[in-house]
Amino acid sequence: DIQMTQSPSSLSASVGDRVTITCRASHDINYSLNWYQQKPGRAPKIVIYDASILDTGVPSRFSGSGSGTDFTFTISSLQPEDIATYYCQQYDSLPLTFAGGTKLE
Amino acid sequence: DVHLEQSGAEVKKPGESLNISCKTSGFAFTDYYFAWVRQMPGKGLEWMGIIFPGNSDTRYSPSFQGRVTISADKSFTTVYLQWSSLQASDTALYYCARTAMILHHFDSWGPGTLVTVST
Numbered sequence: 128d129i130q131m132t133q134s135p136s137s138l139s140a141s142v143g144d145r146v147t148i149t150c151r152a153s154h155d156i157n158y159s160l161n162w163y164q165q166k167p168g169r170a171p172k173i174v175i176y177d178a179s180i181l182d183t184g185v186p187s188r189f190s191g192s193g194s195g196t197d198f199t200f201t202i203s204s205l206q207p208e209d210i211a212t213y214y215c216q217q218y219d220s221l222p223l224t225f226a227g228g229t230k231l232e
Numbered sequence: 233d234v235h236l237e238q239s240g241a242e243v244k245k246p247g248e249s250l251n252i253s254c255k256t257s258g259f260a261f262t263d264y265y266f267a268w269v270r271q272m273p274g275k276g277l278e279w280m281g282i283i284f285p286g287n288s289d290t291r292y293s294p295s296f297q298g299r300v301t302i303s304a305d306k307s308f309t310t311v312y313l314q315w316s317s318l319q320a321s322d323t324a325l326y327y328c329a330r331t332a333m334i335l336h337h338f339d340s341w342g343p344g345t346l347v348t349v350s351t
Contacts, residue, residue: 128294161337163277170327170341171269171277182339212279218335222293223267223279 128219129154135224141229146202148229150215155195159219162191162200165228166211174213175200205231234258236342237329244302244318251314252345254328261309262286268302268313269327271344280326282334283311291334293300318349 130153138147140146150160158178163171164194173182175191202209209231216225239253254266267282281292287306292302301314311328326345329338 132284159335163338165277170343171338172341173337173339176337216277216279216337218337219293220335221282222295223276223282223335224349225279228276 128200128222129156129219129224131215131217131226133215133229136227137228137230137232142207144205146205146209146231148200148213148215150193150198150200150226152169152196152198152217154217154219156217156219158194159217160191160193160198161218162217163214164209164211165214171214181229184196234330234340236330236340238328238342238345240324241346241348243350245351246318246320248318248349249314249316250318250347251312252326252343252347254311254313256309256311256330262306263332265331266304266311267331267338268300268311269329269338270324270336271327272297272324277327280313283303284334285311287333318347320349322347323349339348 132151160178162175163175165171179191190201192199212228212230214225214228235257237255264283268280270278280296281302282291283302304311328342330340331338
C-alpha cells in the first residue's frame, strides 16, 4: 500500500494568511494526487485533482503543486469559509489511501 | 442534478448484521464507480472498496476484505455496504462517493450514514 503523510496535522491561521500544507507519498505516484476539503458535519468535497487542477467552482486562491512523492496545497489568502480539514489522497494504485488530514483553525 | 442519498443512522448490537444504502440519481448509474469511505469518530478518511455497477467489478481494501460486502442494484441505481457481524470498532460515519474512473477523484459524495455499534 502507498502510505500518505501530511503536515502539519493542525494549523492556526488568520484571515488573509497564506496557508501551505504538504503531503508526501511513500512511493512515486506521479501526479495522481487529490485534495479534499471537509467542513465539520459535512461530507468531503474535491478541491484539487491531478495534483494541480482546480475543480469547477473552486476559488483561485486555492492551488496545488508537486509530483512524484512531494506535494503542496496552498491557500493564498485564507478566508473564513476555508476553515476545514484538508486531506490529500493518492490514486496511483489500489488501495486508494488518504493522509491523516490537516485541521485549519 | 447529481444526487447521492444515503440511508439513515443505525444503532446496532455487536454480532448483528447491517445493510446501508446509497441511492443515486441524476446521472447514468452504470457509467460510474462507487466507493465506500469510513470515518471513525474524530478520525480521518479510509477507503474501503469500490464497485462498478456496469459489470459488478468490486475491489476491496485489504483492511476491509472479508469484513464487508459491497454490492449494487442497477434497477434501483443503488449501492450497498453490508456487514454480516458488526463489531464495536465498526462504529463510524460511512460515506459513498462517485468517481468516473477507478483511479481518479471522487466528484460527488453522499451525506454519510452514522453506524453505532454498542451493547
